[in-house]
Amino acid sequence: MKLPNRRVAAIGIAGLAAISGAAFAGPMALAGAGTGPDTVTTIPALTGVGTTLTLNAATAAALTGLGVTVAPEGSATVSGSAVTFPITSGYVEIHSNHHHLPGYIEGSIQHYGSGLTLTAGSTKVTLSDFVVDPGASNLYASVNGVPDKTPLLQLDGRKVAVSKDGSGNVVLDGTVANLTEGAATALDSAFGTQAVKGGIPLGTVHLVAKGKANTYAGKVSAVPRIAGGATSLDLNPTTAAALTSLGVTPGVTGTATVSGSTVSFPITGGTAVIHANKHYAPGYVDGVVLHEGSGLTLSKGSVSVALTNFSVDPGNSILYGDVNGTVPAANVPLLQLDGRPLTITAIGGKVHLDGTIANLTATSATALNKAFGVTAFAAGMPLGTAHIVVSAS
Secondary structure, eight states, X not given: XXXXXXXXXXXXXXXXXXXXXXXXXXXXXXXXXXXXXXXXXXXXXXXXXXXXXXXXXXXXXXXXXXXXXXXXXXTOEEETTEEEEEOOEEEEEEESBTTOSSOSEEEEEEEEEEEEEEEETTXXXXXXXXXXXXXXXXXXXXXXXXXXXXXXXXEEOTTOEEEEOTTSOEEEEEEEEEEOHHHHHHHHHHHTXXXXXXXXXXXXXXXXXXXXXXXXXXXXXXXXXXXEEEEEEEEOHHHHXXXXXXXXXXXXXXXXXXXXXXXXXXOOEEEEEEESXXXXXXXXXXXXXXXXXXXXXXXXXXXEEXXXXXXXXXXXXXXXXXXXXXXXXXXXXXXXXXXXXXXXXXXXXXXXXXXXXXXXXXXXXXXXXXXXXXXOOOTTOEEEEEEEEEEEO
């Protein structure tokens, strides 16, 4: 892990999710769990509510001794020694076969727009946009706004307990978030000590989650963790001409690139599952594909709208994103994805998904009309054709 000014800090969250009676946690047995035929419960879209980390008292004292102060960032909130990070999106699948690899619980749980700042003297480090990978039992984050693929925390769910709150949300308590060896080494180097070791507990996690669960049985081809690749969008010529006539100019921001009428957004993480049964509902391609740190801009005169940090939910055929860098309490559905022309191929160890049509949602069309003072944007207007290339770790 690499940070500017040689200052490194790692603190975090952990958790799993459970929805509408489909509870799950660490090594806890599910009903009917075993080594027989694998039945899988998926939650294609997590919708909240939050993950709370109660800081380990000894670790808190050690940070104080090192002169490091901890404060919430963005939408995170603090109560005593507990910090809460809202869950903004995610995907989870739970396998009844506990021998499924890399873990019988897989997915990605995002906490965009919140985090922690660690300050020592004049140095300030921001850890934000936490992503939990329950399959690999790791937590990843953006460091000073840049996504980092090095795990910050290892998540130990052996003592987790599951219950429900008064609203029917599932509550998971007891997962322990431990520093990884890489984070511990970086801390020692930053503060000139040998006191920080891998495995030191940062705190205990309390997670409350909700969403809609689906269950399926049958063969799937899973990508437990998406390690890279890109999503490219070929702008629809008719839509491009309409934008030109409106005086609206498309552009890119962050790590996005453009070549002719094609815009590419690097994939920064996620998980994907392809069902053998193409009649599986809501869609035979499930998961979440993340594109942190890149986006599309639409400009007219002094007005510029930035659509960034895309999150693709292929199961529900929706692309979510941030508008002008603001992460709302709920995701903004920007595009509806029509996968009927979709073709899937495997080439050179990568999966190619080609032909999906990306159409404006009513939400995005209304927002664009308001921003630019027009009435030309409409729900269903095709923005372009998507090509996704994914590689897995």
